[in-house]
Amino acid sequence: MSGTPDAQRRAAEEALELRRRAREVEEAILARAPEHDIDPTLERVRQVLDLLGEPHRAAPVIHIAGTNGKTSTARMTETLLLGLGLSTGRFTSPHLHSITERIVLSGEPISMQRFVAAYDDVIPYIEMVDARNVATELGPLSFFEVLVVMAFACFADAPVDVVVLEVGLGGTWDATNVADGAVNVITPIGIDHERFLGSDLASIAGEKAGILTQDGIAVIAGQEPDAAEVITARIEELGCTAAYEGRDIEVVSRDLAVGGQLLNLQGLARIYPELLLPLHGEHQAHNALLALAAVEAFLGGGQEALDTDLVREAFGVMSSPGRLEIVRRSPTVLVDSAHNPAGARSLAAALRDSFTFGRIVGVMAVMADKDVDGILEELEPVFDELVVTRNTSPRCMSAQRLGELAGEVFGEDRVHVVRDLPDAIDTAAGLADSGDSGGVAGGVVVTGSVITAGEARMLVGVTEV
Known part of the structure; x- marks a missing residue:
């Protein structure tokens, strides 16, 4: 630490105060209803975002739902967008180590100082809505809902070119679904969270398909027949453009390589050959395919090919901590x-x-x-x-x-x-x-x-x- 003894002391005191305040903020958020216990309403989050000036509409959204692969797909999508020169906001959950990992600006988790500042900015509006709803069935915002509000506020304040938004649980009633995705991705669906989403694939798929929007482009992973039928029916009902793995996009070939795998991927606009992905497992190849198609859909409606060299560079630095x-x-x-x-x-x-x-x-x-x-x-x-x-x-x-x-x-x-x-x-x-x-x-x-x-x-x- 450089500077005079007084400056060093002030810096140490400020750092200590930030840690104290950060613990206080995290404890306050954790004291709310837990994220794994959802309430089927978007009204609380909408009320707060309305008071904040609708920050969830400040940038276009790539929205990602599904049972498995959401975080990996979100990270890969972000990496591609950054490689193509766009600034990004990414919201994912849960976190591995620090709650700040959930809110990411252009590839970097926000600092604890920025996390505290974001909370301080939004908490007066959250408390206003909590007070308004205290005597109703709505009740106060949950842990997850507060983080969603904070994320949108951070992304609008930055600002960012595009938001990559991972659903927390389900889709239809997930707090992230206040945003309308320009591109909506559904990763493979399996049985999980039966208490909230249902005990069969069709019921769960119906919840996940709740993120689909009429004006958005849907990118759909390969699914079990029961899930595929529900998703397809929803797409037909909305009349939205859709790309299906196995029909419009596919992993053409996949070979093991040192430290990962070498892929040839059929995207929406072209085949992208010899993409070295430094991640293990066939499932990560399919996650990478979804990310590639999502970015193609976002940037050119799937009609324009991305620069292959830039795609290769982005693939080369993709990571997914905590996943194999x-x-x-x-x-x-x-x-x-x-x-x-x-x-x-x-x-x-x-x-x-x-x-x-x-x-x-x-x-x-x-x-x-x-x-x-x-x-x-x-x-x-x-x-x-x-x-x-x-x-x-x-x-x-x-x-x-x-x-x-x-x-x-x-x-x-x-x-x-x-x-x-x-x-x-x-x-x-x-x-x-x-x-x-x-x-x-x-x-x-x-x-x-x-x-x-x-x-x-x-x-x-x-x-x-």
Whole structure:
């Protein structure tokens, strides 16, 4: 720290005050209704945004819904837009380490100082709406709704050329759906959040399709028939332009490469050859395809090809922290945020496809309200052994209960119960290095939730996103 002793003291005091204020703000937001408990209304958020001058209409929006792949697709879309010279605002959830990761300006999470300032700017209007609704069924804004308002305010204030907006949960009643997407992307749909979205693909697809707009262009991932039927019916009802994976866009070819995969992608306007994507798993190739098509649709309605060299450059720097990410070597430790059977299926396929470990030891901590049996069944064929544990979330299933369920799927001799995540990772590392693997190194895969992935990253010293 440079400057006079007085200047240094003032700077230290200001930094201390910012940390105190940041904790205060985060605690105030967390005190509201949690993000996983949605209320089917957009009215609260609309009321606040109206008072703020409709910041959600300050820039065009690329809106992304789906069960799996939303965050990766959003990050890839942002990277492409930045590579093409546009300024961006990106809103994603949940976060791995810091709440500020959810609001991103041109590739960089907002600073804590800017986060606090954004909260201070919008909270008088939020409190006004809360007071107005206190005696009604609407009630106060939730944790997630406050963050959505803050994000739109930040993006309008920046300002940005385009907003990349990830749905939190569902679509129709998600707080992000106050915005009308110029492009609306639906990633693959699976069973998740049954309590809120329904227990079958058709019901869930109906909620996800709620983001589609009459004037927007829809980009639709390959879907199971039940989901595809509902989405197609909604598109026909709206009469909007749509691009379907498998009909209008596709992964033409995919070859493994050092550190990732080499892709040839059929976009809306042309084939983009030899795109090196430094991410693992076939599912990431399909996420990249959706991002490419979304940007084509946004910039030229899908009629004009993007500059191939710029696309290649953007693909070369794409990242997706916490998604099949290598965070340590010797032994190799990967973290993945898979938290439902579809995500676990993609993880298992990627492990078979992209890695050659002599043995794989899984570490799992999962939320109690998830389809734990379904996740375990998808991962059992690829994990030689499983260490079950818990993360710090109060929603997390106990290690003992998870061990009981895992024992029924894996067999008790392949399951190890370790109460705390740090010890669980150490145990798994020892197991990965033990046993006869023909001289081929073993690997550790930590999975089960975004929180688990985030905490595992921090434990091995990785915090950048």
